[in-house]
Amino acid sequence: MNIGIRRITCVMGLVFWCVSASAAPDANPSARPLTFSDAISRALDRNPGLRVFAYRQRALGGRRDTAALRPAPELQFELQDFGGTGSARGFDRAEATLALSQVIELGGKRDARVGVVDARQRAVAIQEKAQELDVLASVARRFYAVAAADERLAVAKRASELARDALRGVNRRVNAARAPRAEAARAKAALARAQLNRADAERELETALLRLAALWNMPKPDFETIRSDLYAVGAPGEFDVLAERIEANPDFLQFTAESRIRQAELRLAQSQTHSNISLRAGVKRLEDTSDTALVFGASVPLFSPSRAEGAIAEAEARGEAVGAERRAMLLDTRARLFSLYQARAQAIETVATLQDQIIPQQEQALSEIRRGYDRGRYSYLERVTARRELIDAERALIGAAERAHRLRADIESLTAEPLPGGDGRIEFNSNIQYPESP
Numbered sequence: 001m002n003i004g005i006r007r008i009t010c011v012m013g014l015v016f017w018c019v020s021a022s023a024a025p026d027a028n029p030s031a032r033p034l035t036f037s038d039a040i041s042r043a044l045d046r047n048p049g050l051r052v053f054a055y056r057q058r059a060l061g062g063r064r065d066t067a068a069l070r071p072a073p074e075l076q077f078e079l080q081d082f083g084g085t086g087s088a089r090g091f092d093r094a095e096a097t098l099a100l101s102q103v104i105e106l107g108g109k110r111d112a113r114v115g116v117v118d119a120r121q122r123a124v125a126i127q128e129k130a131q132e133l134d135v136l137a138s139v140a141r142r143f144y145a146v147a148a149a150d151e152r153l154a155v156a157k158r159a160s161e162l163a164r165d166a167l168r169g170v171n172r173r174v175n176a177a178r179a180p181r182a183e184a185a186r187a188k189a190a191l192a193r194a195q196l197n198r199a200d201a202e203r204e205l206e207t208a209l210l211r212l213a214a215l216w217n218m219p220k221p222d223f224e225t226i227r228s229d230l231y232a233v234g235a236p237g238e239f240d241v242l243a244e245r246i247e248a249n250p251d252f253l254q255f256t257a258e259s260r261i262r263q264a265e266l267r268l269a270q271s272q273t274h275s276n277i278s279l280r281a282g283v284k285r286l287e288d289t290s291d292t293a294l295v296f297g298a299s300v301p302l303f304s305p306s307r308a309e310g311a312i313a314e315a316e317a318r319g320e321a322v323g324a325e326r327r328a329m330l331l332d333t334r335a336r337l338f339s340l341y342q343a344r345a346q347a348i349e350t351v352a353t354l355q356d357q358i359i360p361q362q363e364q365a366l367s368e369i370r371r372g373y374d375r376g377r378y379s380y381l382e383r384v385t386a387r388r389e390l391i392d393a394e395r396a397l398i399g400a401a402e403r404a405h406r407l408r409a410d411i412e413s414l415t416a417e418p419l420p421g422g423d424g425r426i427e428f429n430s431n432i433q434y435p436e437s438p
Contacts (some may be wrong), residue, residue, distance in 0.1 A: 033227040036143055038214065043139045046216035050135060053128040060121045067113035071103040076282070080167040094389060097295055099282025107274025115264040123254060130250035133413055135215065140409035143210040147230040148402035149205040155394045158197040162366075162387050163187070163194040169373055170380060183380045189383065213229055231355065231397070236345040239338060246333055246414035262319035269315045272308035275301045308430070335415050344407035350400040354393055362390040 013388040044050065075098075082094035099184040213221040224384035366386040372378045 032223070033225045034223040035227050036140075039139050039143050039215075039226075040136060041133050042216035044132065044219075045268070046218075047135050048217050049235040050128065050131055053124060056124050057121060060117055060124060062255070064114060064121070067117050070110060070111065071105060071276075073100055073102045074102055076280070095284055095286055097284040098266050099280050099283055099295060101278060101280040104279060106275045106276060107271040109274075110270040110277075112264065112268035112271045116261065116268055119264045122314040126250050126254050132252065133250060137409040137413040139215055140210075141406050142208065142215060143226065143228065144230065144402055144405040146205070147228040147405075148410050149201070149208040150225070151230055151398045151401075152395065153201040153205050153390060154351050156201040157400065158394075159387070159391045160191070160194040160198050162391075163191040165370070166380075166383060166387065167191050169370070169383075172374065173333070173376075178376060179380065184408050186380070186384075229254050230401045231351060233351050233401055236341065236348055236410070240340060242337060242411065242415055243334055246330065246337065248416045249333075249414055250416065251329070251333075259319065259322045262315060262322055265313035266312065266319060269308060269311040270315070272311060273305040274435050291335070307412040309406060333414060338409065339411050340407050340414070343412065344404055346403035347400045347407060351397060351404060354397040354400065359390070359393050359397065363391055 021065070078096070078099070080095045080098040167184070167190075168320045170179060170183045170187040174181055174184045209221045209223070211221075213223075219284075277298045280299075282295050284293045284295050286293065366383075369378045369383050369386045373380070373383050
């Protein structure tokens with residue numbers, strides 16, 4: 001049966017960003033920003049975890065060839081009535097038989113064996129799709145971890161400049177004898193802390209770049225920056241629509257594949273109720289008369305139906321267990337999806353509130369305090385507090401945006417479908433042709 005699972009494309013709906021192509025290729029690849037599409041392509045082509053499936057399919061292909069073989073014929077030689085006593089001494093009365101025997105399988109055993117392997121091949125193909133989906137989600141998480149680290153570095157740089165500007169303002173007031181020297185010492189310490197935070201942000205960005213490149217088995221990134229819009233987080237969408245897509249997830253398709261494996265195993269067990277027939281034909285030579293004669297024989301195992309009952313009962317129980325596991329997982333996955341949906345909606349709301357209300361107000365407050373500080377209208381503590389509140393809000397914005405993208409990746413991993421509103425999208429409907437049962 002052809003299961004309609006289409007290949008996951010290189011563009012995933014975990015992002016909201018605009019990709020603009022360069023007019024000409026850059027001579028230095030590391031100077032060109034890495035796009036999300038580039039990251040997806042590299043991961044699908046080079047991720048070590050995806051390569052193992054080709055070997056699994058090759059192994060199953062060999063197993064299928066073996067399962068399709070009929071029982072091999074046997075050549076038998078038998079020598080009787082020699083080396084005894086009396087008239088049986090020596091080879092004078094020996095009888096030599098040369099025969100060819102063949103087992104004839106009944107009950108469709110060969111087709112049942114092949115059917116089990118075919119079902120396992122389909123299951124491995126679906127497992128590969130599930131692994132690809134996991135890789136795509138990992139790319140999205142790490143890609144936006146890089147974007148967030150880059151934004152945190154930008155915030156750290158702004159914080160350092162604000163601290164430097166504050167130190168200049170404090171020095172002016174101290175030199176004019178309008179502020180105590182202790183304020184200058186505090187401002188210098190604040191600048192040193194801001195510079196330390198900037199160094200930490202630089203190291204965080206380097207680590208995030210390295211973790212992203214590791215997804216395509218590259219020990220050192222060949223890019224320095226990425227192109228993304230961290231703050232384009234989209235809309236939550238409708239939960240009921242998302243919930244309807246759960247069963248398109250490869251994890252649930254694996255239950256279908258597993259069910260087919262159990263059905264194939266059941267057919268194989270049922271085929272054992274039919275006894276095989278062994279046929280034997282050959283030529284016998286009678287040494288004492290120098291005559292030859294034909295021999296023929298047949299054998300059939302007894303009690304085959306009763307001996308297969310245990311295997312049939314086991315196969316039936318294992319098949320029923322697959323359905324129960326699927327129902328339990330469906331309920332658990334729906335609950336998990338709802339939790340992710342709620343968390344993402346909260347993250348999107350946080351991004352909007354910080355961008356539209358909190359940060360603009362804090363920027364305005366800091367600007368007013370900076371102007372009023374030189375005139376003595378505000379204290380150094382008020383200036384430091386306003387600066388810290390603004391930086392904290394900007395960091396909170398970065399965290400909320402990164403969380404929204406990470407949750408989007410988690411949701412799309414469960415639904416194997418894009419959330420509405422993104423430029424990127426996931427297409428989980430490739431043209432894979434699954435092996436047909438003979």
